[in-house]
Amino acid sequence: MKIMLLKNLIMVAAFLSFGIAQAQDVSGTVSDASGPLPGASVVIKGTTTGAQTDFDGNYAISGVPEDATLIFSYIGYASQEVPVNGQSTLNITLQEDAQALDEVVIIGYGSTTIKDATGSVTAVKAEDFNGGVIASPEQLIQGKSAGVQISQSSGDLWCRG
Known part of the structure; x- marks a missing residue:
């Protein structure tokens, strides 16, 4: 044993x-x-x-x-x-x-490069766009970036993040 x-x-x-x-x-x-x-x-x-x-x-x-x-x-x-x-x-x-440093970023108040951006940046590529019937450009990116809410009232478009 x-x-x-x-x-x-x-x-x-x-x-x-x-x-x-x-x-x-x-x-x-x-x-x-x-x-x-x-x-x-x-x-x-x-x-x-x-x-x-x-x-x-x-x-x-x-x-x-x-x-x-x-x-x-x-x-x-x-x-x-x-x-x-x-x-x-x-x-x-x-x-x-x-290449990554010179990437241009479109922001709510103009455009800048990633290295000069002072806020948070999220990239949405064409492959990420929503499929199906799209009535407006903002519907392409709806729900693709965390914390961003897109809403349209009257003729103005509002993005909040």
């Missing part, structure tokens, strides 16, 4: 140590050409597990499989996918994505 219990304990310990050996902690710094990027996203590809960089651009993720790929992203920068390959420290430098 004691031998059977000891064998079972050894099996459980072996399985636990095998699982721990394949997962590791990964940390590092995310920066650009001018310094650290606070608030950059670091996610394990194919999962929702990730972290955000602190004020100094540092991040740490626990339980990363040795064969995982990390996706580094930040607004206005090109996303970068980096395989872990058993490394515990990954320092990444993101490159600016000029």
Whole structure:
């Protein structure tokens, strides 16, 4: 009886140590050409597990499989996918994505670029438009942006968000 219990304990310990050996902690710094990027996203590809960089651009993720790929992203920068390959420290430098920075945004009182916008910005693409019979342009985007309410009274159009 004691031998059977000891064998079972050894099996459980072996399985636990095998699982721990394949997962590791990964940390590092995310920066650009001018310094650290606070608030950059670091996610394990194919999962929702990730972290955000602190004020100094540092991040740490626990339980990363040795064969995982990390996706580094930040607004206005090109996303970068980096395989872990058993490394515990990954320092990444993101490159600016000029196309994203120069995107024009139409706002309620004019137009601007994304990098100069001071309020919240939501993009609605043609694929996102409502289908079916559309009687007016505002019906194309009705319900496609959280917190925005479109209503029409008389000849005026009102958008509130």
